[in-house]
Amino acid sequence: MTAPATCIVCGTHDFTSLGTKDSYDLFRCGGCKLAFVHPMPCADEIAAIYEKYVLNDSYERRARSKIIRSTRRLRRYMHMSPGKRFLDMGCSIGTGVEAARRLGFDAHGIDIDENSVGTARKLFPGGRYHAGPIASLPPEWGQFDFLFSVEVIEHLPDPHAYFEALAPRARSGALLYLTTPDAGHWRVPKDFKTWNHVCPPQHLLFFNKDAMRRFLDPHGFDILKFEWNLKPGLKLLARKR
Ligand SMILES: [Zn+2]
Incomplete structure (x- = not known):
């Protein structure tokens, strides 16, 4: 078990081992408490998971409730958005895009999974979609408000690369709504590796409020609020400087 050289969030060199799960080693940073898999799986290992991921009918049936949930999220914050250009990163079958479109947004979605994007185009043709990593966002899509x-x-495996691609596509004043598991939540088991969100190679990084704030800051995002959550999940709203 080899600890990494420096923390990707706070630069600390001090790590605690959290054990091993499914042959992936887990560590926690002594500075910002970010928990993570190390070493990260290589690109081929990650690609193999997403090839195995098959869309099924039940997913399409759940689309209705997903649209309702996205609509609720959008309604809560849309009055704070500086404009109507919306981008869902990891749009899957397009339910968030469709919810935004129905609320009057110019709605776009991107997802790494081509099958999901194909389904989104079929189910919700009112949105604009792109299949690929965030760095492949079509330049003509320009900047977004929400x-x-x-x-x-x-x-x-590299969240900084994700934000380096994302940040220039968020206009100054844009809103970011981000969710991810919350490793700092009181309901996370003491024996971290037994937490159901610890499922490498699917989940690789486990943020907490402090680590998330420190992570987003250099990318130009200030956190406006964390939503209260009974479950161990971060739900945050941030604004681009
Ligand atoms: Zn750290």
Whole structure:
């Protein structure tokens, strides 16, 4: 078990081992308390998981309730958005895009999974979609006013690269709604590796409020609020400087 050299969030060199799960080693940073898999799986290992991920009918049936949930999220904060250009990063089958479109947004979605994007185009043709990593966002899509990143960042071996691609596409004053598991929540088991969110190689990073604030700051995002959550999940609203 080899600890990493420095923490990706706070630069600390001090780590505690959290044990091993499914042959992936887990560590926690002594500075910001970020928990993470190390070493990260390689790109091929990650690609293999998403090839195995198959959409099924039940997912399409759940689309209705997902649209309702996204609508609720959008309604709560849309009055704070500086404009109507919306981007759902990790849009899956397009339910968030569709919810935004129905609320009058110019709605866009991107997802790494081509099958999901194909389904989104079929089910919700009113939105604009792109399949690929965030760095492949079509340049002609320009900048956005309101961005969703729902349950994405915990899957990424390099979250800084994700934000380096994302930040220039958020205009100054844009809103970011981001969710991810909360490793700092009181309901996370003492024996961290037994937490149901610890499922490498799917989930690789486990933020907490402090680590998330420190992570977002250099990318130009200030956290406006964390929603209260009974479950161990961070739900936050941030604004681009
Ligand atoms: Zn740290």
